[in-house]
Amino acid sequence: MGLKQEDVAKSLGIPRSALSNVEAGTRKVGAIELSRLAKLYLRPLTWFTGEDTGIGLVxxxxxxxxxxxxxxxxxxxxxxxxxxxxxxxxxxxxxxxxxxx
Structure with missing residues (x-):
């Protein structure tokens, strides 16, 4: 979507360094943050958990x-x-x- 790390971090309400840790897999994402990510990227929560591929197949x-x-x-x-x-x-x-x- 062309978003910068700083923009995503602001949307989540976390520091950019925390977002960097999420991307690196060294920090877990909380439920509220996950919900905000889903809204930001216009995806269902299940898309982020791997339960929904977004294309209707398992x-x-x-x-x-x-x-x-x-x-x-x-x-x-x-x-x-x-x-x-x-x-x-x-x-x-x-x-x-x-x-x-």
């Missing part, structure tokens, strides 16, 4: 884990992860199977 447990891990990566690293996923899909197509074997 992800397998290992895929949801990868998605949560990817959310902590930099934008550049997420783009690299997306390219790697595309590579794996094309490799699987080239081998005639969808399981990558």
């Amino acid at each position: 992800l397998p447990k290992e895929v949801a884990h990868v998605a949560r891990a990817a959310a902590t990566l930099s934008r550049r690293d997420r783009q690299e992860l997306a390219r790697f996923a595309e590579f794996l899909k094309s490799r699987a197509r080239g081998k005639g199977g969808s399981d990558g074997r």
